[in-house]
Amino acid sequence: MTDLWSQLFSFQDFGELLVLVRNSVVAGAVLGLVGGLIGPFVITRNMPFAVHGISELSFAGAAAALLLGVNVVSGSLVGSLLAALLIGLLGTRARERNSIIAVLMPFGLGLGILFLALYRGRSANKFGLLTGQIVSVDNPQLGWLVAISAVVIVTLIVIWRPLTFASVDPDVAAAAGVPVRTLGIVFMLVLGLSVAVSVQIIGALLVLSLLVTPAAAALRLTVNPRLVPVLSVTFAVVSVVGGILLALGGGLPISPYVTTISFTIWLVCRLVGWRRTTAAGKPRRGPRVPLAPTGVRDSTGV
Template structure:
């Protein structure tokens, strides 16, 4: 195995051998398995988050994941339990406050964010067993993902996707036109609460890969990119899953061959895809205007 100057493995000219070597380590196999689950769940949940304009809620829940994980470690239990407990609790609080549409609720949620973020740093300072301080929790890592964690992520991810499959159609209706949906008897309020709880569970999953600060990017950027590329719901949702999957697996590969945080690579790759999508849309708009200009001129001069 070649080593770079930083001590991390280095690419060789035999890319197939490099990939085989990377996947020969059980911790990397677990990382790719967990990454696949997280990517799919984050993309599907994030697609509804972007459609419903609940990015503030997604940001709040991702911030809350940090003190949840740090507090769990301080109590001597796995960070996984802290992720899920506080993320789901925060989602329920947001549902009660209606933070996305109420000014007072938004202000209160922002205040709680600041307090919990400071509490997370206090917990990491008190827990001296976390050798890298808050970096691992904040920016993610692929090290230490166990088979038990992969199993837990898979079970939770399957439950989240199953719930979305049940409420997906009415949730889509309520997201596009909530007034009409409510008029036709769709339980808009209950669907809003349910979607926020699923957001909390998905955030708790993704935080273990990307870190609590950057989970927001994996949750939102692939979905936003897909919705820029196409307005067709089914195709857009499939594209979001594909983009999140690609960003996660490419990020894991890049992180393995470098000493830098995993979350940075996942976010950078996803953001690059978003910029390309915006560039493609702008180019099509420019070409479309040029194509219609002669016809418009002929119509005026006729």
């Protein structure tokens, strides 16, 4: 047991090792900001499944780039944007969207596995695409990540209010003249970019812990439309940066640490929300959508 514990949490020469992952810590903080901002919309629009579907094609694109010897970030971006466009254009209804995602997921995963099987390079590169890496973010990759993240954040700020309206009640938003379909496609592209950059750190299989879990935890604590993104960003940054630092000490893949921290935060928030509701003497209900603009009510009464 002692040996296992020391393997999971060993911090010998931690200061020297920390210098090696400085770029990854910065990247993790940036990804936490992106994931925390976009996560509430993912939940409101009922798209956690879409995140997983996009990540599979992002993985396939990254694996193809690895096989061809080109920039892995570029391959990941191509795969993510292709999946996002297909889902956005063809999946206008939830039932159609889920069917399309269910078709894309095994196809993307199968392609990725094929490309990795053909790749004769370091096995660590193969494993890192699935579970994340903490020492693989060099200066060019960090530049790419920051630039793409900036595009995502700026786009979200520009479309925040109409996207909020369209996410809460698309029918009323369309009747009010909001370009719901166009906003949906733009959001899918932004989501595709977010998934592509997240795969580089957290890995393709566990990207949900960054883009969904922090927002789900925040919604267990509050329905305040201003406070939810703040809490979501905080939880995401703590999960990723904390996971990187713990993984550095253990010398193990980052993903188990990030997902464990993220799940623990969600579990604590769920318990706090349950206790608060119980203490108030109200029956437990699911999390209400907190994103409706002032004066607008969705079908759940928010």
